[in-house]
Amino acid sequence: MLNTFKKIFSVGMVTEKYKAAYDEELETLGIEIKRRIDHKFTGSLAIRAVDAGSCNGCELEIHALNNPFYDVERFGIHFVASPRHADILLVTGVVSRHMETALLRTYDATPNPKWVIAMGDCASCGGEFGVSYASCGAVSNVIPVDMTINGCPPTPLVLLKGLLTLMEEKK
Amino acid sequence: MSWQKTFLSQLDEAGIFVKSEHVSPVVEMWQIDDKHWQHFAKLAAEHKMRWAAGWAEQVEGLFYVHACFEKSGDYVLLRTTINVSKPELPSQATVYAAANRSERHTHDMLGIEFMNHPDPRCWTRHKAWNKHDYPLRHNFSVQGSPAKITPPDTGYHFIQSHGVGVYEIPVGPVHAGIIEPGHFRFQAVGELILNLEERLGYVHKGTEKIAEGRTPESLAKLAGRVSGDTCVSHTWAACIAMEQAAGVEISKRAALIRGIFAERERIANHLGDIGAICNDVAFTFAFMQMMRLKELWCRTNYELFGHRFLMDKIVVGGVVVDVTEAAGKFIFTEIEQLRVELADLIPAIDLNSSLEDRLYTAGYLSPETAAHFGTLGFVGRASGQDFDVRRDAPYAPYDSVQVKVAFEDQGDIASRFWVRYKEINASMKLIEQFVEQLATLPEGDLVADWQTPKAESYGLGIVDGWRGEIVSYVRFGENNTIARFYPRDPSQLNWEALEKAVLNNIVPDFPVCNKSFNCSYSGCDL
Numbered sequence: 001m002l003n004t005f006k007k008i009f010s011v012g013m014v015t016e017k018y019k020a021a022y023d024e025e026l027e028t029l030g031i032e033i034k035r036r037i038d039h040k041f042t043g044s045l046a047i048r049a050v051d052a053g054s055c056n057g058c059e060l061e062i063h064a065l066n067n068p069f070y071d072v073e074r075f076g077i078h079f080v081a082s083p084r085h086a087d088i089l090l091v092t093g094v095v096s097r098h099m100e101t102a103l104l105r106t107y108d109a110t111p112n113p114k115w116v117i118a119m120g121d122c123a124s125c126g127g128e129f130g131v132s133y134a135s136c137g138a139v140s141n142v143i144p145v146d147m148t149i150n151g152c153p154p155t156p157l158v159l160l161k162g163l164l165t166l167m168e169e170k171k
Numbered sequence: 172m173s174w175q176k177t178f179l180s181q182l183d184e185a186g187i188f189v190k191s192e193h194v195s196p197v198v199e200m201w202q203i204d205d206k207h208w209q210h211f212a213k214l215a216a217e218h219k220m221r222w223a224a225g226w227a228e229q230v231e232g233l234f235y236v237h238a239c240f241e242k243s244g245d246y247v248l249l250r251t252t253i254n255v256s257k258p259e260l261p262s263q264a265t266v267y268a269a270a271n272r273s274e275r276h277t278h279d280m281l282g283i284e285f286m287n288h289p290d291p292r293c294w295t296r297h298k299a300w301n302k303h304d305y306p307l308r309h310n311f312s313v314q315g316s317p318a319k320i321t322p323p324d325t326g327y328h329f330i331q332s333h334g335v336g337v338y339e340i341p342v343g344p345v346h347a348g349i350i351e352p353g354h355f356r357f358q359a360v361g362e363l364i365l366n367l368e369e370r371l372g373y374v375h376k377g378t379e380k381i382a383e384g385r386t387p388e389s390l391a392k393l394a395g396r397v398s399g400d401t402c403v404s405h406t407w408a409a410c411i412a413m414e415q416a417a418g419v420e421i422s423k424r425a426a427l428i429r430g431i432f433a434e435r436e437r438i439a440n441h442l443g444d445i446g447a448i449c450n451d452v453a454f455t456f457a458f459m460q461m462m463r464l465k466e467l468w469c470r471t472n473y474e475l476f477g478h479r480f481l482m483d484k485i486v487v488g489g490v491v492v493d494v495t496e497a498a499g500k501f502i503f504t505e506i507e508q509l510r511v512e513l514a515d516l517i518p519a520i521d522l523n524s525s526l527e528d529r530l531y532t533a534g535y536l537s538p539e540t541a542a543h544f545g546t547l548g549f550v551g552r553a554s555g556q557d558f559d560v561r562r563d564a565p566y567a568p569y570d571s572v573q574v575k576v577a578f579e580d581q582g583d584i585a586s587r588f589w590v591r592y593k594e595i596n597a598s599m600k601l602i603e604q605f606v607e608q609l610a611t612l613p614e615g616d617l618v619a620d621w622q623t624p625k626a627e628s629y630g631l632g633i634v635d636g637w638r639g640e641i642v643s644y645v646r647f648g649e650n651n652t653i654a655r656f657y658p659r660d661p662s663q664l665n666w667e668a669l670e671k672a673v674l675n676n677i678v679p680d681f682p683v684c685n686k687s688f689n690c691s692y693s694g695c696d697l
Binding site for chain 1: 375
């Protein structure tokens with residue numbers, strides 16, 4: 001137990017400690033996001049991540065948003081377990097035909113008002129997989145998309161920027 | 172290769188004629204008659220050969236059916252040909268459980284009937300194409316003829332159970348966490364799991380079909396997206412296969428850099444998963460600390476090489492980015508720091524009694540079951556399967572170093588946890604050795620000149636990714652284009668072992684059991 005506490009105190013709070021240029025940008029972005037989220041959703045934005053046919057690369061970066069460096073929850077953005085609790089669907093991957101109905105049902109289960117973000121090159125424009133017998137291609141071919149975030153996969157910082165842009169578009 | 176001689180004489184006695192062809196230092200191609208397909212498997216099983224992979228392809232009016240076997244680091248690529256008009260072959264799944272889903276996949280994609288297969292249900296096919304259409308056949312277009320909206324696959328017959336208090340839990344395809352989609356069907360009594368059945372195929376993206384006709388460069392990109400967390404190793408395996416087919420030798424420097432990338436990928440994933448295992452038993456401290464270390468590691472990837480997961484940094488003929496002297500120095504310092512961090516963290520995790528309570532004995536996979544399903548990578552190595560491509564069938568740069576393989580035979584989640592920790596240590600040492608070797612070579616010389624391979628030439632790339640052995644098959648067609656690409660991710664074999672490892676565990680322990688395997692959905696569904 002002592003080891004645990006020792007490590008916690010010796011590492012300290014990395015979220016604040018890193019204020020190099022890289023993280024300064026994150027800090028400003030985050031605060032900006034918080035301001036806008038407060039305006040739209042009174043301080044809370046619930047995101048439901050849906051993998052519709054991703055290679056799992058995008059998922060790794062969504063996970064990274066929750067690591068202590070980005071700690072996305074401090075801006076009021078949190079990931080939820082059910083679409084019924086969500087304001088935003090964050091969809092990754094091309095929509096595989098085998099996931100098409102599942103994605104449509106997830107979309108229907110999300111209460112209004114809702115936004116859809118297509119994350120990564122596959123979800124935005126089909127990426128390396130495109131449209132085929134097995135893939136519907138971009139998410140917008142299946143459900144209405146409010147914004148796209150490019151990258152293969154987009155870095156956590158780009159993801160945060162993406163969220164910001166969505167807020168501006170919706171203003 | 173002494174066992175091959177003994178085995179060949181056994182085959183000869185059994186009346187199985189073998190036409191052999193040398194593919195690479197570790198791979199021999201053996202062509203046999205289709206009627207001996209199952210008999211070969213029986214003899215191979217008696218000879219304790221491991222079934223590693225299976226796939227097929229159409230070449231004009233014929234199907235080439237392949238199965239890949241391994242023993243003591245020597246691979247046999249078994250091939251037979253059957254006529255497209257009568258696509259029948261005796262099943263090897265009756266002998267090797269590991270071949271079960273692979274043969275079902277081959278059936279769904281090419282319409283080859285494996286006679287007496289123990290499980291006739293479809294596997295990869297849901298409802299995106301019709302029962303009697305087969306996407307990998309030449310007469311099936313890439314676009315297919317999909318319905319306006321593909322309906323859900325509701326007709327799959329899961330194993331049923333009856334009895335007082337037995338109930339069923341359907342989970343997925345959309346899961347509660349941020350993970351890939353797949354369906355799990357539990358039969359449970361109270362909290363106890365009686366049976367688990369996986370139904371995958373949800374992220375089938377037609378990878379094998381859309382690979383056809385690509386250029387080598389474009390295939391390397393696609394291979395990097397077979398499973399995003401294994402982008403380095405899948406690209407590497409595909410590139411080895413293509414380079415083999417074309418007879419291209421990569422430079423020593425490029426091989427060392429590939430090795431550094433692959434080991435960095437292994438460390439990144441192991442760090443993240445050790446944290447995630449702790450998170451699944453609600454030990455947030457370890458989760459956050461490990462995620463912190465993983466993030467630092469990925470940032471270094473980005474700063475030194477331009478991508479957090481090193482995607483597309485391996486190309487046919489070599490690599491696109493050098494490890495400069497300065498980068499080498501940075502890598503050394505970083506490894507030192509990681510050692511210090513882990514020296515703090517691992518004892519703290521080890522001494523946590525609640526963690527011990529959850530991880531020891533949970534998710535037990537016996538060495539027998541692991542061997543039965545041909546389980547690979549850290550899952551196999553934690554259950555007594557002492558195999559690692561890097562040591563047993565070494566490829567450059569691993570042929571220039573000693574690879575220490577982590578090994579345990581306890582078979583529980585804790586065992587897998589410790590194997591992964593040991594692998595981090597071993598990988599750090601490997602990276603150091605590779606960087607040291609790089610210093611003796613001149614900078615530059617990263618990409619070898621490409622030579623257009625002859626039509627019909629093929630190659631088999633076998634590497635050890637962080638999940639275990641990856642087998643990647645590439646055959647070229649005319650004009651430098653790909654005729655067939657089949658990557659076998661280790662998950663394909665490990666998924667079945669997971670079904671057995673969760674038996675007699677409680678339902679709430681499924682997430683941590685699952686995480687301790689961390690199989691890829693995308694790499695399995697293709």
